[in-house]
Amino acid sequence: MRDIKERLITLFKKGYCTPQIARLAKELKEPSATLHYNIKKLERDGEIKAYKAVFDYRKIGEGFCSYILINLSPDEYGNPERVGKEFLKYDEIESIDIITGDWELLLKVRAKDQDAYYEFVKRVLSRRGITKIKTLTSLRQLKTEFVLL
Amino acid sequence: MRDIKERLITLFKKGYCTPQIARLAKELKEPSATLHYNIKKLERDGEIKAYKAVFDYRKIGEGFCSYILINLSPDEYGNPERVGKEFLKYDEIESIDIITGDWELLLKVRAKDQDAYYEFVKRVLSRRGITKIKTLTSLRQLKTEFVLL
DNA sequence: AATAGTAATTGAAGATTATTCGAAAAATAT
DNA sequence: ATATTTTTCGAATAATCTTCAATTACTATT
Structure with missing residues (x-):
């Protein structure tokens, strides 16, 4: 194998x-x-972007899923897209949104476990321009990518 | 056609x-x-759940995307899964997570526009057991379902 | 309302791809 | 060491995709 x-x-x-x-x-x-x-x-026409598989992420060793809310510093605040685009390259990140309200960015991230997630945070999110982050950890996923789990 | x-x-x-x-x-x-x-x-082995398409949701008339944080009433608090499962049937909902922290549930929803979204909220979220909701509206999506937009 | 032009539908042919099979090799268990 | 199960893979078959060309359905213009 x-x-x-x-x-x-x-x-x-x-x-x-x-x-x-x-x-x-x-x-x-x-x-x-x-x-x-x-x-x-x-x-x-570009209406379909890709054809892909949806996994039972627990079974493929990516059982830890969390949503990360991000605040940007005043000098980055006016350009959340620039910061967001820097996250595009990380395969652990499922989605990146620029959002309204108390936070500027919302990421959805998958990792093996809490340890791997912590490593990801240290590696990716300790960067100038990010002043505050808040993690919402998923305890259980009932549906993802329109697919029932 | x-x-x-x-x-x-x-x-x-x-x-x-x-x-x-x-x-x-x-x-x-x-x-x-x-x-x-x-x-x-x-x-x-059930590691792959489905093979599906990912869309440019703006182009298919589902340009409005938002994340909904939900608080449950004390009598439902102990069983977020029961409430979450009731959301499974709505096709507008892309994902359903039970989460840690200040909120119990997190939904990701797609709709045509703000009007359609408001109709969704009235139709689906005005239900006993939900005491408070907070919508985080996506202003721009850079990545979704692991696919770059 | 008639016409011209464009876009969409479809059956049938050909091209490509998925699937099965069986035998051999590799991994695992006893 | 041996037996058992799992995995690999070439070759044949089965199934599916793709193209083509003709027909039909739309759309815009006069």
Whole structure:
């Protein structure tokens, strides 16, 4: 076993999947060629960004999930997008939002456990421009990415 | 045009996709049959829950995204899972988490616009057991479901 | 209302891909 | 050491995707 599983998970998180036209055709009672045309149009127009897998994250060793609220310092406050974009490269981060209210940024992060999460915080969030963070730890996920767990 | 687009989006949100084994084989430099075996194992063991599409939600008319923090009343406080499970049926809800801290539940919701969101709140969140809610509106999404926007 | 132009639908053909099978190798358990 | 189970993988088959070209349905213009 040559760690195929881990490599598959990495690729499946962001893509490497494709529509099941035959199954859609049966479900929607439409010809495959028609669905093919419509799907390609959705892709061409950029309405579909990717086809990907959703995991039972506990089973793949990413059982720790948390939401991180971030406050920016006055000099970064006017440009949350710049700070947000710096987080794009971290694979542990599932989502990045610029939000209204008492906080400027909201991240959703997955890690192996609390220890791994703490390492992530030290590595990624100890950076100039961030004045305060608050972690909301998920005790239990009932649904994620529109998929029931 | 027989609203094929809308029906595709509905199915693609939760599934109706499948791995691209040939492309994975090329990328990982492994035989298709080997990958096929490993993928089926992941599915059989329940590590993979679904294969689905990720959208540019603004382009498909779901541009409004928000996170909702929920406080439960004392009589529901001890059983957030029961309340959370009642939200499972709403397709507007992308994720449901039971969380630590000042709030008991965190929902991620997508709607057409603020009006549609307000209708959702009235319809779904005016229910006994919920004492307080706080909405964090996303002004801009940089990443969602591990996919860059 | 008629026409021209564009976009969408579809059956059938061909191209590509997934799946199965069986045998061998590797890993695990006894 | 041996037996048992799991994993790998080439080759054949089955299934699916993709393209094509003709038809139909829309849209815009006059």
